[in-house]
Amino acid sequence: MYTTELEKQRMASAQEDPEKLAEFDARVAADDFIEPKDWMPEAYRKTLIRQISQHAHSEIVGMLPEGNWITRAPSLRRKAVLLAKVQDEGGHGLYLYCAAETLGTSRDEMVEALHSGRAKYSTIFNYPTLTWADIGAIGWLVDGAAIMNQVPLQRTSYGPYARAMVRICKEESFHQRQGFEIMMTLANGTAEQKRMAQDALNRWWWPSLMMFGPPDDNSPNSAQSMRWRIKRETNDEIRQRFVDATVPQAEALGLTVPDADLKWNEAKGGYDFGAIDWEEFYAVVRGEGPVAKERMKARTKAWEDGAWVREAALAHAAKRAQRMAAE
Ligand code: FAQ
Numbered sequence: 001m002y003t004t005e006l007e008k009q010r011m012a013s014a015q016e017d018p019e020k021l022a023e024f025d026a027r028v029a030a031d032d033f034i035e036p037k038d039w040m041p042e043a044y045r046k047t048l049i050r051q052i053s054q055h056a057h058s059e060i061v062g063m064l065p066e067g068n069w070i071t072r073a074p075s076l077r078r079k080a081v082l083l084a085k086v087q088d089e090g091g092h093g094l095y096l097y098c099a100a101e102t103l104g105t106s107r108d109e110m111v112e113a114l115h116s117g118r119a120k121y122s123t124i125f126n127y128p129t130l131t132w133a134d135i136g137a138i139g140w141l142v143d144g145a146a147i148m149n150q151v152p153l154q155r156t157s158y159g160p161y162a163r164a165m166v167r168i169c170k171e172e173s174f175h176q177r178q179g180f181e182i183m184m185t186l187a188n189g190t191a192e193q194k195r196m197a198q199d200a201l202n203r204w205w206w207p208s209l210m211m212f213g214p215p216d217d218n219s220p221n222s223a224q225s226m227r228w229r230i231k232r233e234t235n236d237e238i239r240q241r242f243v244d245a246t247v248p249q250a251e252a253l254g255l256t257v258p259d260a261d262l263k264w265n266e267a268k269g270g271y272d273f274g275a276i277d278w279e280e281f282y283a284v285v286r287g288e289g290p291v292a293k294e295r296m297k298a299r300t301k302a303w304e305d306g307a308w309v310r311e312a313a314l315a316h317a318a319k320r321a322q323r324m325a326a327e
Helices: 005-014 018-029 042-061 063-067 076-101 107-115 132-153 159-187 191-210 222-227 235-253 278-288 292-305 307-326
Strands: 263-265 270-272
Touching (some): 042 063, 042 107, 063 076, 063 132, 063 292, 132 191, 132 235, 159 191, 159 235, 191 235, 191 278, 235 270, 292 307
Antiparallel strands (some): 263 270
16 A cells, blocks of 8 residues: 555554653643654654755755856946855855754755755755846845744744744845845846846746645645644744735835735735646646756756865864874
């Protein structure tokens, strides 16, 4: 019989010690942080490894679309800021890989899962950055969406993940501001610059809404992750908050959100918005995004080119350990 990963996890949970399970559930319900050495259900551990490692992969693959523009940034100031921003994303990936390692997986296993296509990374990074305005749109919309999703994760139930999120959110706020500032400069610039800004918004708006994941009634992991307080809010709740915060920002820029159905709904105190193309989302998740192959090729090459650094670091650590043992 075909057994899904979720069913396997449920079966594993059913075999756990009921007393330990009850104690764990009570701690989660009391908003205690679960720490690496604490007992946890196997399915909880696996869900965290899945989410945290995929989050880490997103940060690392997410360096590529913007990294592409470092040599072409329009001024020294823009270049320095973009370089720092892309380095921050690399740092976020590293904190997150470390957080996942505390759950008993290794960096090598996670990287292998990414390169073999078993592990996912955010759909958003499978779209190309065609003009400088895309760098503004990524900071404004993609980092903006990342913050919306990550602020609730500062209260996620697993301590190392929650603490990584605190620092990451601070840095993402700066990223969002720098993106908005690029958009503001372009939107207030020449007609051609404003057109570029509008074109970037047109291309990045819908993929940004997809970042929050499938709708709640089609999100297989949400119910259990909400029970475990790994996720603190649902995909649709966070998506709605993003739309409500971002539409007035687009208006302030004098740009138009590319959604004919976007309308303020007084009764719900938020915007109604048009239908998301979920077929496109699932195609990108399956690895069919516009530049998916290019992204994986770049990641694999970086990993292979860096092999000598890893070997040298390991040799150095072994020598140091030997020296310390001798002393
Ligand atoms: N892309 O049942 P759900 C950033 C998958 S960081 C690809 O709802 P879940 C910083 C999902 O994994 C951006 N796959 O899943 C930056 C699952 O498949 P699985 C990344 C997606 O986990 C900015 C399946 O669909 N942020 O941008 C996506 O409960 C600028 C069913 O979905 C995070 O990872 C997607 N968009 O909820 C860097 C935040 N959505 O794994 C550079 C942490 C869903 O069972 C430049 N993660 N899937 O095979 C989360 O909050 C959650 O994992 C969700 C998905 C909300 C992403």
